[in-house]
Amino acid sequence: MSAQSLPDSRSRLPDRQGRFGPFGGQFVPETLMAALAELEGVYRKAHRDRSFRRELDAYLQDYAGRPTPLYYARRLSERLGCRIRIYLKREDLLHTGAHKINNTLGQGLLCRKMGKPRVIAETGAGQHGVATATVAALLGLKCDVYMGQTDMVRQRLNVFRMRMLGGRVIPVTSGSKTLKDACNEAIRDWVTNVRDTHYILGSVVGPHPYPMMVRDFQSVIGQEARVQIRQATGRLPDCVIACVGGGSNAMGTFHPFYRDRSVRFVGVEAAGAGLATGRHAATLVRGTVGVLHGSKSFLLQDRNGQVIETHSISAGLDYPGVGPEHAFYKKSGRAEYVAVTDQEALQGFRLLAETEGILPALEPAHAIAYLPKLCKRLKAGSIVILCLSGRGDKDVETVAEQLQ
Numbered sequence: 001m002s003a004q005s006l007p008d009s010r011s012r013l014p015d016r017q018g019r020f021g022p023f024g025g026q027f028v029p030e031t032l033m034a035a036l037a038e039l040e041g042v043y044r045k046a047h048r049d050r051s052f053r054r055e056l057d058a059y060l061q062d063y064a065g066r067p068t069p070l071y072y073a074r075r076l077s078e079r080l081g082c083r084i085r086i087y088l089k090r091e092d093l094l095h096t097g098a099h100k101i102n103n104t105l106g107q108g109l110l111c112r113k114m115g116k117p118r119v120i121a122e123t124g125a126g127q128h129g130v131a132t133a134t135v136a137a138l139l140g141l142k143c144d145v146y147m148g149q150t151d152m153v154r155q156r157l158n159v160f161r162m163r164m165l166g167g168r169v170i171p172v173t174s175g176s177k178t179l180k181d182a183c184n185e186a187i188r189d190w191v192t193n194v195r196d197t198h199y200i201l202g203s204v205v206g207p208h209p210y211p212m213m214v215r216d217f218q219s220v221i222g223q224e225a226r227v228q229i230r231q232a233t234g235r236l237p238d239c240v241i242a243c244v245g246g247g248s249n250a251m252g253t254f255h256p257f258y259r260d261r262s263v264r265f266v267g268v269e270a271a272g273a274g275l276a277t278g279r280h281a282a283t284l285v286r287g288t289v290g291v292l293h294g295s296k297s298f299l300l301q302d303r304n305g306q307v308i309e310t311h312s313i314s315a316g317l318d319y320p321g322v323g324p325e326h327a328f329y330k331k332s333g334r335a336e337y338v339a340v341t342d343q344e345a346l347q348g349f350r351l352l353a354e355t356e357g358i359l360p361a362l363e364p365a366h367a368i369a370y371l372p373k374l375c376k377r378l379k380a381g382s383i384v385i386l387c388l389s390g391r392g393d394k395d396v397e398t399v400a401e402q403l404q
């Protein structure tokens with residue numbers, strides 16, 4: 001699996017303006033245009049540079065723990081009772097416990113290549129902040145993480161983790177004091193300090209080149225899985241399923257299968273308290289087209305274009321936007337997007353715990369919760385790959401409270 005971590009685009013997208021059909025682009029202040037152009041230039045050069053690939057691959061292997069196993073979940077498959085074989089792509093086994101390290105390692109190395117001594121990041125639950133602070137410590141970079149004050153209270157443990165790793169956590173007190181406000185503050189910081197600072201965005205969102213670049217860094221998930229499923233079963237899967245917050249673990253799993261038309265893509269969003277209640281984060285299922293954080297995509301907004309407060313039991317899915325390439329996949333019909341509620345996700349969490357002895361993060365528990373429905377729609381003998389994006393240790397307290 002050497003020198004494979006940066007793939008060529010399977011979809012030939014985005015175009016030169018960073019657009020995926022009508023979505024994507026660069027809706028940013030003039031002062032950031034030069035920084036985005038610089039970043040794109042450095043990234044494209046690194047993409048072609050064998051020594052950069054080798055260095056990234058070495059960190060992915062020896063530091064993060066790649067390749068991750070593709071595990072046949074026999075008891076889970078049997079419990080579903082419809083003769084479908086479920087394979088789990090075990091991103092939960094990576095260092096720091098989730099797929100986010102694939103991206104932060106890539107961007108950290110790019111930052112060093114640009115000669116910038118400082119990184120900043122936004123974080124909601126703190127997972128991306130921890131992955132960023134980890135890589136900053138590893139590479140000797142200064143690290144400031146913006147986090148909403150509400151989230152800092154909810155996710156105290158991750159605040160401590162970031163501090164122990166040498167990161168500074170900056171509380172954000174504007175707006176709803178959550179992830180979208182942290183994004184705004186990180187962008188503001190970047191505008192001011194762009195000469196010595198790289199902004200490590202945590203998902204396939206934001207202005208071009210971020211959606212493309214983060215997709216490429218995360219595509220190592222799908223590339224490995226494509227090889228592994230063939231070794232295990234002699235063929236490609238019938239369906240690939242993943243949860244969608246901003247969309248990076250899903251896109252990283254989907255993209256290497258883009259041209260395999262027989263492989264269906266299913267993205268699972270958070271229906272929160274229920275779609276009808278309005279308290280959810282189902283951006284692709286229920287959102288409309290608009291601009292948020294520098295790119296055009298679906299988002300949850302009211303009639304006046306004001307971004308709506310989202311809700312999900314899983315902090316990693318609790319975001320009102322989604323990556324523009326997913327918007328394109330939805331419009332073109334390449335992928336299908338569905339949503340499951342908090343209660344269903346809790347059932348998904350227990351289902352995997354009881355059948356396989358794996359506590360999943362609440363984010364991929366949404367994808368697990370959709371399996372019983374998915375099974376009914378697939379032929380007997382079908383093969384499914386599910387991206388298990390992270391481990392559930394961080395969520396045990398939340399689950400315990402809910403199940404009382």
Ligand SMILES: *Cc1c(COP(=O)(O)O)cnc(C)c1O
Pocket residue numbers: 098099100127128202203204243244245246247248249250316317361363364389390391
């Ligand atoms: C952050 C996170 C997500 C959501 O982010 P995506 O960009 O949609 O992948 C999903 N799963 C886990 C475990 C996360 O930490």
